[in-house]
Amino acid sequence: xxxxxxxxxxxxxxxxxxxxxxxxxxxxxxxxxxxxxxxxxxxxxxxxxxxxxxxxxxxxxxxxxxxxxxxxxxxxxxxxxxxxxxxxxxxxxxxxxxxxxxxxxxxxxxxxxxxxxxxxxxxxxxxxxxxxxxxxxxxxxxxxxxxxxxxxxxxxxxxxxxxxxxxxxxxxxxxxxxxxxxxxxxxxxxxxxxxxxxxxxxxxxxxxxxxxxxxxxxxxxxxxxxxxxxxxxxxxxxxxxxxxxxxxxxxxxxxxxxxxxxxxxxxxxxxxxxxxxxxxxxxxxxxxxxxxxxxxxxxxxxxxxxxxxxxxxxxxxxxxxxxxxxxxxxxxxxxxxxxxxxxxxxxxxxxxxxxxxxxxxxxxxxxxxxxxxxxxxxxxxxxxxxxxxxxxxxxxxxxxxx
Amino acid sequence: xxxxxxxxxxxxxxxxxxxxxxxxxxxxxxxxxxxxxxxxxxxxxxxxxxxxxxxxxxxxxxxxxxxxxxxxxxxxxxxxxxxxxxxxxxxxxxxxxxxxxxxxxxxxxxxxxxxxxxxxxxxxxxxxxxxxxxxxxxxxxxxxxxxxxxxxxxxxxxxxxxxxxxxxxxxxxxxxxxxxxxxxxxxxxxxxxxxxxxxxxxxxxxxxxxxxxxxxxxxxxxxxxxxxxxxxxxxxxxxxxxxxxxxxxxxxxxxxxxxxxxxxxxxxxxxxxxxxxxxxxxxxxxxxxxxxxxxxxxxxxxxxxxxxxxxxxxxxxxxxxxxxxxxxxxxxxxxxxxxxxxxxxxxxxxxxxxxxxxxxxxxxxxxxxxxxxxxxxxxxxxxxxxxxxxxxxxxxxxxxxx
Numbered sequence: 001x002x003x004x005x006x007x008x009x010x011x012x013x014x015x016x017x018x019x020x021x022x023x024x025x026x027x028x029x030x031x032x033x034x035x036x037x038x039x040x041x042x043x044x045x046x047x048x049x050x051x052x053x054x055x056x057x058x059x060x061x062x063x064x065x066x067x068x069x070x071x072x073x074x075x076x077x078x079x080x081x082x083x084x085x086x087x088x089x090x091x092x093x094x095x096x097x098x099x100x101x102x103x104x105x106x107x108x109x110x111x112x113x114x115x116x117x118x119x120x121x122x123x124x125x126x127x128x129x130x131x132x133x134x135x136x137x138x139x140x141x142x143x144x145x146x147x148x149x150x151x152x153x154x155x156x157x158x159x160x161x162x163x164x165x166x167x168x169x170x171x172x173x174x175x176x177x178x179x180x181x182x183x184x185x186x187x188x189x190x191x192x193x194x195x196x197x198x199x200x201x202x203x204x205x206x207x208x209x210x211x212x213x214x215x216x217x218x219x220x221x222x223x224x225x226x227x228x229x230x231x232x233x234x235x236x237x238x239x240x241x242x243x244x245x246x247x248x249x250x251x252x253x254x255x256x257x258x259x260x261x262x263x264x265x266x267x268x269x270x271x272x273x274x275x276x277x278x279x280x281x282x283x284x285x286x287x288x289x290x291x292x293x294x295x296x297x298x299x300x301x302x303x304x305x306x307x308x309x310x311x312x313x314x315x316x317x318x319x320x321x322x323x324x325x326x327x328x329x330x331x332x333x334x335x336x337x338x339x340x341x342x343x344x345x346x347x348x349x350x351x352x353x354x355x356x357x358x359x360x361x362x363x364x365x366x367x368x369x370x371x372x373x374x375x376x377x378x379x380x381x382x383x384x385x386x387x388x389x390x391x392x393x394x395x396x397x398x399x400x401x402x
Numbered sequence: 403x404x405x406x407x408x409x410x411x412x413x414x415x416x417x418x419x420x421x422x423x424x425x426x427x428x429x430x431x432x433x434x435x436x437x438x439x440x441x442x443x444x445x446x447x448x449x450x451x452x453x454x455x456x457x458x459x460x461x462x463x464x465x466x467x468x469x470x471x472x473x474x475x476x477x478x479x480x481x482x483x484x485x486x487x488x489x490x491x492x493x494x495x496x497x498x499x500x501x502x503x504x505x506x507x508x509x510x511x512x513x514x515x516x517x518x519x520x521x522x523x524x525x526x527x528x529x530x531x532x533x534x535x536x537x538x539x540x541x542x543x544x545x546x547x548x549x550x551x552x553x554x555x556x557x558x559x560x561x562x563x564x565x566x567x568x569x570x571x572x573x574x575x576x577x578x579x580x581x582x583x584x585x586x587x588x589x590x591x592x593x594x595x596x597x598x599x600x601x602x603x604x605x606x607x608x609x610x611x612x613x614x615x616x617x618x619x620x621x622x623x624x625x626x627x628x629x630x631x632x633x634x635x636x637x638x639x640x641x642x643x644x645x646x647x648x649x650x651x652x653x654x655x656x657x658x659x660x661x662x663x664x665x666x667x668x669x670x671x672x673x674x675x676x677x678x679x680x681x682x683x684x685x686x687x688x689x690x691x692x693x694x695x696x697x698x699x700x701x702x703x704x705x706x707x708x709x710x711x712x713x714x715x716x717x718x719x720x721x722x723x724x725x726x727x728x729x730x731x732x733x734x735x736x737x738x739x740x741x742x743x744x745x746x747x748x749x750x751x752x753x754x755x756x757x758x759x760x761x762x763x764x765x766x767x768x769x770x771x772x773x774x775x776x777x778x779x780x781x782x783x784x785x786x787x788x789x790x791x792x793x794x795x796x797x798x799x800x801x802x803x804x
Contacts, residue, residue: 189607190607205591209608
């Protein structure tokens with residue numbers, strides 16, 4: 001997968017553009033998610049659907065769900081119907097390992113996927129597209145392989161259950177039934193089709209135009225005979241950022257033609273850069289994001305110096321007009337990571353009314369992020385190569401659906 | 403690989419066209435091989451080169467070499483130089499398993515490859531592109547896999563040495579280092595490039611445009627770690643019909659950019675259809691070719707009824723003008739399969755002078771083909787599934803270079 005949760009800046013005057021490799025709002029503004037839902041043809045997640053998830057799983061919805069971070073879906077209702085009938089499904093998510101360290105936006109789909117795995121007690125496959133990153137970035141095969149293993153450690157640190165989780169890298173796992181599915185998919189997709197879906201053109205190399213088959217294949221259970229031996233048509237639910245939708249639109253289009261169920265999707269909005277929602281989080285600008293490797297001091301400095309504030313330019317004006325919560329990054333980040341609904345509401349009310357100052361809100365955010373990142377670092381440092389090998393072993397999963 | 407040794411008919415008024423999937427002469431005529439050599443940029447094999455092969459191997463050149471069936475090459479001189487210095491190389495050939503039974507044209511590259519293997523005592527990899535045939539023809543994955551195994555039995559019946567030969571199907575073997583090479587190759591080849599080399603267009607599916615990486619990968623020894631462990635840059639010599647040249651032109655172009663030696667080639671002309679050199683041998687017309695499954699009666703009937711004759715329309719005219727050997731299929735087939743140079747010369751002289759009749763030449767051809775096909779059938783019937791498994795086992799080869 002391409003990096004999840006990144007928003008890239010607009011270049012010049014153009015319409016909104018969202019592909020797995022380019023995300024930009026219209027004329028440099030924010031992404032219009034309503035328009036995206038219309039354009040892609042997915043559905044918005046409403047409160048009735050969230051309540052149904054809570055009822056079926058017997059636990060409160062994850063904050064990413066009840067606060068609208070995961071806001072769109074395809075066929076989630078069909079997955080829940082099937083689950084209610086006692087039918088099985090599995091989860092599939094992934095990452096393109098292009099950087100040494102993950103930032104907070106990268107954790108969003110994994111944090112949410114862990115919640116889904118725990119709530120539904122289902123198996124999970126995680127694809128690390130080292131081949132994709134080798135082809136798109138100026139990375140050697142060896143460096144892509146190394147980054148995939150490093151990223152796997154951060155993913156494992158999100159708390160996945162090894163008895164239900166298979167992590168694989170394409171360079172290690174492509175072959176056999178997985179490869180057969182790639183070819184079945186490829187037969188159904190013309191160049192014109194991928195030009196339209198992904199924006200490729202004749203100057204692109206032949207690996208790029210073929211790659212969508214590789215990200216689509218894990219959406220079909222027959223690609224994993226060691227997990228689903230003989231159960232070649234188990235439903236799949238894919239939690240991902242909405243920029244990955246094109247891959248799975250293609251997979252859903254192909255599915256009935258090759259005799260498989262269409263994968264379902266649950267899709268998130270993009271995680272904003274510190275500089276604001278139309279800023280870019282980029283590996284080349286470490287100050288655009290909080291990384292899981294950042295120290296407490298890094299976090300404090302970055303939030304204080306770079307987190308775009310919706311507060312007013314003077315204390316007097318701030319007390320008078322209050323903060324603009326629509327553009328305020330500290331409040332947005334707290335919306336992702338501050339569990340306590342009541343406290344979040346309190347902050348928003350007080351900050352919006354000018355009674356809380358930006359510095360106070362940033363201080364709360366720094367505390368929340370520091371605790372979260374330090375916890376991640378503690379867990380991550382305990383992830384051994386043997387644990388990576390255990391998650392990546394091609395094996396049956398002992399607890400598939402119990 | 404696409405079917406070797408087939409010539410397809412011209413359609414309408416057009417220039418000569420040779421790609422792995424389409425072969426047609428200018429305005430329906432014969433292929434102009436001199437022009438092809440110019441167009442592709444390969445070299446003609448001359449008598450000095452043939453003599454050098456005989457000297458280095460200490461055995462007479464195969465009739466396919468001394469009679470010009472294998473007529474062109476790329477870097478064969480460099481392979482011989484290296485061999486003379488005691489350096490190693492390996493052979494690579496293949497087949498696209500699109501039909502149940504092979505015809506005589508299909509045997510040409512394998513017969514010649516066996517000679518090269520015996521003469522140079524080198525390892526050989528044989529690729530069966532079941533994935534290609536699944537994508538190009540209306541064949542399911544399962545049917546392509548089945549045909550590949552059936553075809554492997556005919557290939558084994560050509561007499562390859564299991565201690566020096568690794569046969570693989572793409573659906574079984576793609577993965578690991580082979581897949582890594584596919585991706586390295588893909589990165590270097592744009593769509594524009596494959597459009598130019600292979601004649602693809604935007605209506606083609608994404609599997610087709612990616613496929614050249616799969617046929618190129620075996621030309622690099624690092625794709626086979628079980629054979630060449632640690633020796634990632636051993637020279638490769640590819641015997642094939644010249645319609646496969648585009649794949650390896652591409653591979654040679656890419657090779658230095660990914661740190662590998664360019665593969666060398668030794669290339670054959672096309673095996674003519676019974677109906678003549680601009681006729682088509684096709685699976686849908688069993689009378690266009692002699693199959694290795696044909697009975698003695700089939701062979702006799704096909705040669706007598708369909709083999710295009712250069713003889714005159716009456717015995718009187720024939721005695722007077724003699725046969726036109728340029729277009730006579732029985733003489734051409736004898737050129738491929740009658741070992742005895744003196745006898746072949748005698749037939750050509752007598753037939754060309756009108757002293758031998760078409761029926762007499764056809765009778766000699768029927769004897770030669772019947773003996774050859776019956777011998778193939780005897781050997782083929784003794785090829786077991788266990789033998790196929792043995793050739794296809796992913797294993798070190800006990801006798802690599804001795």
